[in-house]
Amino acid sequence: MSFVGAIDGGTYFHHRTLTEAPFETCFDEIVYIGDVAQTDLSRFDILFLPCRLNSLLIAPLKGQLVAYMQGGGTLIVMGEIFPDRWLDGIEFTPCQTNFWWWITGEKGPAPRIANPSHALMKNMTASAATWHLHGHFAPKPEQEALIEDDIGVLMFEDRQSYAPGRLIATSLDPCYHHGSHFMPAATQFLEALLPQLREL
Amino acid sequence: MGKFLWLLNTPDGAPKYVDDIGGHTFDVAQQPVLESSDLPAYDGIVLTMHSDQKHLQSVSSRLESFLEGGGSVVFNGHVAHPFLTGLSPFRPIVQNGLESFRIHVEAGHALFDGLTSDDLTFQRGVAGFYSRGTNPPPEGATVLTTIGIDRAPVDWIAPVGRGKLFVHTGNDLFSFLHRADPEGLSVLKQFFSHFERSIR
Known part of the structure; x- marks a missing residue:
């Protein structure tokens, strides 16, 4: 069973997602963002970066995070951390977020589970991944889609660029919404995702 | 004319309207x-x-020290890690239909003059965006708005030394104040005018 770490940015939505019920048992150790540079990350099999960690604080840690993956670790980067700004080889196009499609009758997000056999997708459903979008990845050949729609990729896994470790990234931001006590689908997304981290 | 320090923990800046709130600099x-x-x-x-x-x-x-000397602190969010005397951890409401989310404007303070319950309760007819709980106020605080049948405090202001601590228990008070007058920004201007120092 994998040993799971998470980085805490000190926000209330990180606090709720990482340390309160029902997901606090999904993490073995929480590292505050200000302590990451002094932390040996190699003890984690999985390192989870919750939504909206400030990319200006993550970017200086690039070397440490790349070394972590190249040492065999799995880095999971959740939405609005903009990995395209601090990792190489990621193409991301933000979109105008339509928060109101479910009121206006406009076409809403239509995600598909691209790889249902992946451990993280075992319990995932399209409806659990449906609230609103912030943008799409244009995947490279080494970036295998886990969740996608007709426009692009919403979550991918790259097992090649940092082998023997890997990068998993999504543009969806469920930790922010769950942590703010709204958007039930975001909580459902985490219910499908987080208990599976130890199965990676 | 007030001068304010608007602090970010995201990479992409403050809302565009901040530069246009007349009479104040940020x-x-x-x-x-x-x-x-x-x-x-x-x-x-x-x-x-x-x-x-x-x-x-x-x-x-x-x-x-800043508060003691006459400055004001305006906080948005849920208190997870109390960082000032007078702050206590966020408590969520039980979400149970519209009346559990209804925001009540309490009488007796000019800060929310002109705003109605409906202004704060609804966005496009949907309740639940303004707040979903309470950051419990300290003794001596003036409660400006409350939520739900139990009227749990949402917005409150408390004297600290010669300064003021204002707390909004929600994601972003300013988006609602902006929406109240998106062209003239008069509600935002009125809000920040309240925090101009009487002494320097």
Whole structure:
């Protein structure tokens, strides 16, 4: 069973997602963002970066995070951390977020589970991944889609660029919404995702 | 004319309207400047929902001194890590239909003059965006708005030394104040005018 770490940015939505019920048992150790540079990350099999960690604080840690993956670790980067700004080889196009499609009758997000056999997708459903979008990845050949729609990729896994470790990234931001006590689908997304981290 | 320090913990800046709130100036900066800024030069410090509250705890003595000296702190979010005397951890409401989310404007304070329950309760006819719980106020605070049948405090203001601590228990008060007058920004201007120092 994998040993799971998470980085805490000190926000209330990180606090709720990482340390309160029902997901606090999904993490073995929480590292505050200000302590990451002094932390040996190699003890984690999985390192989870919750939504909206400030990319200006993550970017200086690039070397440490790349070394972590190249040492065999799995880095999971959740939405609005903009990995395209601090990792190489990621193409991301933000979109105008339509928060109101479910009121206006406009076409809403239509995600598909691209790889249902992946451990993280075992319990995932399209409806659990449906609230609103912030943008799409244009995947490279080494970036295998886990969740996608007709426009692009919403979550991918790259097992090649940092082998023997890997990068998993999504543009969806469920930790922010769950942590703010709204958007039930975001909580459902985490219910499908987080208990599976130890199965990676 | 007020001068405010608007602190960020995201990479992409403050809302565009901040530069257009007439009569006030806003210095927009990343949160770590709290460690070194000349805080007494400001009338108030604006803390967003993205604030790193663990970092705020580490600079609490600077914030307390600022308040004692007549400055104001305006906080948005859920208190996860109390960083000032008078703050207590967020408590969510039980979400049970519209009346559990209804925002009540309590009488007796000019800060929310002109705003109605409906202004704050609904966005496009949907309730639940303004707040989903309470940051319990300290003794001596004036409660400005409340939520639900039990009227749990949402917005409150408390005197601290010669200054003021304002707390909004929600994601972003300013988006609602902006929407109340998106062209003239009069409601935002009125709000920030309340935090101009009477003494320097």
